[in-house]
Amino acid sequence: MRYSFLSILANGLNGQSDWKPAWRDAAPKPSYDVVIVGGGGHGLATAYYLAKVHGIHNVAVIEKGYIGSGNAGRNTTIIRSNYLLPGNEPFYEWSMKLWEGLEQELNYNAMVSQRGILNLYHSDAQRDAYARRGNAMRLAGADSELLDKRQVRAMYPFLDFDNARFPIQGGLLQHRAGTARHDAVVWGYARAADTLGVDIVQNCEVTGFLREGGNIVGVETTRGAIRAGKVALAVAGSSSRVAEKAGLRLPIESHVLQAFVSEGLKPVIDGVITFGAGHFYISQSDKGGLVFGGDIDGYNSYAQRGNLPVIEDVAEGGMALMPRIGRLRLLRMWGGIMDMSMDGSPIIDRAPVPGLYLNAGWCYGGFKATPASGWCFAHLIARDEPHAVAGAYRLDRFRSGHLIDEKGVGAQPNLH
């Protein structure tokens, strides 16, 4: 059923009786052309674009829990293309462009909301670093603006400009950046992929790979073996665990990143703000909760939860930046398992084992990448060659030295 104002009206009048499942809860078939492991945003988007752009419909997305139970369902929803390095910036800008038409394409309101993201700077050196970034963005066709303190004050007068330990000097603004409703992105892609014939198989964990003569020809799952022409991994925080079953060691560590939401409030802040002198960033959901987060907890973890020091650190940053939030309350805290890569940038590549394709290493930044990741991964799977904007995301870059290290911290994942 197509969603529209009319469909809502009709159902409102008939007691909501006509709604159909947004996607079929499929049972696995014995074989597919492509099996995608991981029903997060990336896996589902990949399936959708495989069907939509490349005409490959005999596709299954295999998800161990419910779709969106991974990082897609627990991120702080920020979408932006304010990257620095040539390997990254065009890719994220392509993603931004896909976001801009996504809802109409999927017929699903994912609440893509371009309310702007403002990265604050507190020193001349930081300003210059943001200028470098802003210019790199412009080169890639993205929008960026370098604001001074006066302009920032006009946007957010309540920030602590005067009494701050690290006074705010200005910010880098990307107007077209913003947020999207994370779950709706998952559901929208799932529904659209399902409509194109993709099987979405939930509660089905991949536990191993089927091999023939060194090639991967399918997966073992908790619901039986499934053969596949190609197997594509998009399991984010579980990348090492799943790849290990194919005998691979990856340049990835799994770390916990926490996020937080406050009680619901009338509008407090419109866009997204990141603090430049500590670990804190914040936006407000359409429901009214302040959604905020900070740095990763900093140690390998699959526990999907974090500890107090980071929570305190985030709150300290929040109070330093916006002392008006002191009496607001943190409602819920949770964690996600981040596939932190060794240079902080992702991998979209064929695996060293034939038949296997890799999409991993998104760190804390893969939500915004969802459309482009799906697009480029589908391209790679369908054509066996990388998409132009994802050409730098090779697995062998660590060997060759063509790193994409935005922060310049080197092979230390917990610092990216």
Next chain:
Amino acid sequence: MRIPCPYCGERDAHEFSYLGDATLVRPDPAAVDAQDSALADRFHDYVYLRDNPAGAHREWWYHANGCRQWVRVTRDTRNHAIAGASLAREPGDAA
């Protein structure tokens, strides 16, 4: 999370800084001819590849705000339970 520093006693993890996998061994540059690409491969594996297990993980923590010792900790990455810790200079098995 509390890390049992062998010298200082149990301390909150925020006093430490974390480095990661403590099973990695820096390749011996003298063992292979310096021009040998095998050396580059070994360094690549050492610097970049990780087992990243879900389970027992032997890892380095530096007690930066304490005794400034590197501590080898065995911790379960699924539940953060710590099985043991030893100082880098002690050969001891952590678990």
Next chain:
Amino acid sequence: MADRSSHDPLHDPLAGIAFDRVPPAGAYGAAGEPGVGVSTAEEPFIALAVARQGHAASVVERLRRALGVELADRPHAAIEGGTTVVGTAPGRFLVLSRSEPDLAGTLRAVLGTEAAVTEQGDGYVTFDLSGPRVPDLLAKGALVDLDPLVFRVGDAATTVIAHIGVTLWRTGETSYRLLVARSLEAAFTRFLIASGAEYGLRLENQGSGGRG
């Protein structure tokens, strides 16, 4: 620089005090008998002795013979007359002396090539805290069990309080000594005042409003 202007001056013991100056001596917070006394000094003579490879035991022995201190392989402060020796890491000892001007030289003479000695007397400001509420005050910063029931006289810890690295030990029933990096004196004093105000805090320091 501006103080925390948004705060109610009646209730903010730091109102009007520049954050980049050491707060002046005086009484802060609740009136009456102060629950915490703080006095700071640059302990004139401090040196660090680090045992060389394989010499930890004999360094301990030499220090025992020369200074009369019993050292343990744990964070502990041995106090003997005017000399205090604090273990900060395996084979690492901070030696404090009230009277030995060439402390480093003396230690080098005592330890020979078995230890590396560096002068540290200018690196720290010493905070002497005393009073019944000191443990409560320290609990507001340290994540170390400083409960007098378990942290006994002579016990020591190198830890972090309010983002500031500190080496501390218990010198008496209600007295504690803390070493704080010199550059952080103002910040640390601010923490003490903000956290000790509810007990009443008396600060004695050089009162210059800044060091040097």
Next chain:
Amino acid sequence: MSRPDKNRLASGGLIDRAAPLSFRFDGHSYRGYAGDTLASALLANGVRLVGRSFKYHRPRGIFSAGAEEPNALVELRSGARREPNTRATVVELFDGLEATSQNRWPSLGLDVLSVNRFLSPFLGAGFYYKTFMWPASFWEKLYEPFIRRAAGLGRAAEEADPDHYEKATAFCDVLVIGAGPAGLMAALAAGRTGARVILADEDFLPGGRLNAERREVHGRAGAAYAAHVAAELASLPNVRLMTRTTVFGAYDSGTYGALERVGDHLPVPAPFQPRQRLWRIIARRAVLAAGATERPIVFGGNDRPGVMLAGAVGTYVQRHAVLPGRHIALFANNDDAWRGMLAASEAGARVEAIIDVREEVSPALVEAARARDIRVLAGSRVIATQGRKLRTVDVATPRGREQLVVDTLAVSGGWSPAVHLTCHHGGRPVWNEAIAAFVPGASPAGLTVAGAANGSFGLGAALREGAAQGAEAAEALGFPVPPLDVPAVEDEAFALQPFWHVADSKGAAFVDLQNDVTAKDVGIAHKEGFRSVEHLKRYTTLGMATDQGRTSNVTGLAIMASLTGASIPETGTTIFRPPYTPVSLGALAGHHRGKDFRPVRLTPTHEWAARQGAVFVETGAWLRAQYFPRKGEKDWLETVTREVTAVRSSVGLIDVSTFGKIDLQGPDAGSFLDRVYINGFSALAVGKARYGVMLREDGMVMDDGTTARLGPEHYVMTTTTANAAKVYQHLEFCLQVLWPELDVAIASISEQWAQIAIAGPRSREVLARVVDADVDVSNEGLPFIGAVEGRVMGGVKARLFRLSFSGELGYEIAVPARHGAALAEALMAAGEEFGITPYGTEALGVMRIEKGHVSGNELSGQTAARDLGLGRMASTKKDYIGRVMAGRPGLVDPARPGFVGFRPVERARRLRAGAHFLSLGAKPETANDEGYMTSVAYSPHLGHWIGLGLLVRGPERIGERVRAYDPVRGEEFEVEVCAPGFIDPEGERLRG
């Protein structure tokens, strides 16, 4: 103008009638007593309409008497202290309290958005995912702003929070969470063993349900018994009783987060007291005795003000001596609710009827009800309600329908144990059929559960379990356990018939009252395939409001289970996450806000520099003098130009104490340095210094600095200010982990030594005047890169280094930090006749750019030594950290951007760091990006702006022109590539 509190009972309750308090709600004045909550006081005054719901703006009243409250959320206090979404049920009343209703406009009684109610047929679960998509641009412009304004509940304060917060840590052997009967006994049992015990309860009054129910323990009224135990606990030196303290989260290794509300029961916090205190409680063992939460039955019209949990009715009557209504009916499925209602009736409430879904109820209860003149409607259910505030209730009985005239409907669908903290480590609760509730499954290590939280609903059981677990916890830690005489109390039978939803009722039937999720919404979710509890939650927002679904989660999933045909345990629960109840951000930040966000580090000459009029700049934790403006100078550029000119023409001084300084001693110190630096240090002569570059193991530059050799086995290293801690940690890693065989001892001496640089052609003359007579600072005595120890200012120990960052003849003089300021003064005096000028970090930066030295901007972590023109320093004769990886093809690619200088072709142009480079004529796009400007300065020496940067094949392109592309500052112009040294490239000045 205080109205009488007409619903207050004349006697009884745990309020202090001698302590009347006045308060205001929505502008009206009322009266209450010490011991009241805001909710109990409002009810006492007959106020029943308290708020508006989230989505449909329906009028709402008070639903519970505790932390689970979904409806009665208010804005407490005003101005900078406004606290939105405050549950009236847990606010302790104080004199002068002010509260206002929220989520309504213009007033609580007349709320415009209550029209949403009539649109509700169209606003079902997930409707917004299906519309608002056309035209695309309307989303941000129109739909979303409207949704955002309508959503949310209370309003945040507009000003900075004026109160103080702090954090503290407590250690204990046994932490007991909750001071109801189970918790009190647990604390007593553990406390009597001598173990260190903390007993925390979120309430201001210990006792839990003992304060709310009519029970006797040991011959005393329950509340009195609780007070008695609490008094004993307070007298034990090893026990800390913390009231008003909520344990909100279980973290790793026995760390619990707790929030103490130190001053929330006061108009403003007491002088010098924080408003709230965040506790990290580190417990070896913990006993969770958090009780249970009652849950309602869902039926049409169940949200009207006047519908209330049965236990809450009991609490208001017994604890607060308040009649929540004049005419009360009970709708229940269990015996406990009957008992509570009977007790309330005995205490003075008028109970009209008991409606029970069960056909069979224990004859004794029926008898007791009839004895109190209460009608019993067994086998019946509520199918509709009427009234803006509850007026009438329609009941379907086996004999047909009837309407009851009541103002209060007490509801009970059973109790859900407060298992939350047991789930914080991922444990899942398990279904217990007997009580139709989830009970704790696997708990965090060291945590056990007692009492109602464990599903043991009887009072006797709570007391016994509490005592047993408290003792067991202490015993496990080795404390000898003396016998404890646990009061024997009979366990009342717990009889319940699971019942969740009156499916045939009329009108919206709310499952989640706060988020306005109805039973019909659950049905929509089911139809659309959002059937897993997690999808149900996310699609309908069930359980996501400020109460986290305390009273709705189980009913919601039970309704879903009935739709899918799965059992409740198969359907499962969503995950409980911290915090148990919401925690203020102020408390989580504590002292660290404003100027105290992070500690400030001050240089030894800070005070001196301030006297010189310095403007300071934050460089990491440090404050450093940025420049020293003089009267009449129009801007910083004029000041900095003066400072640079003074140095280049005569002499200036700057405090460089912030550099990291590391002392290295030992026979292997030299070879150790050889391994960490790309260049060699073991062959450095004693008395000399050398510039060194250090790599990370991945081949990128980590840090640079000079290291001097003071003795055969003694070196002193300097690091950049920013990397001081990182380099020290790295050296310790190398020594402890990589090469433990090396005999080197390192120590940080950053704080020990003040270091002041003097630079300029007259610097030697200045230096000569401060050193003691026996120190030879002549060109021969202290040649370039010489390093000697000596004395200055008449006996002050010093280290003298002849180094130069500025390109001028220069020295760095280190003295023990306490003499730093005196040294600055002495140098100023010595240089007076040369016009010695203090300069700041800006001038330092200008001079290093003129000289072409790399610094922080170039050491970005993305540059290899080759990129920075430092490749030739790398020794080929030894191994060092980073050597192998630096040889990767990507890092030795000649097309990588290399380090060069720039000057504007039009000399008057101002250069900007961050501008990118494009070849002339190249289109501005990523593919043509050739690098960027890392640093710029106005060069007083050259009289124009100069820059340093990284340009593709830069060193091969000297003399070429490229475009500096800087659209974020609206600029784009040609620059000329040049060698990075703009001044004295031969280095004659510094050697002179």
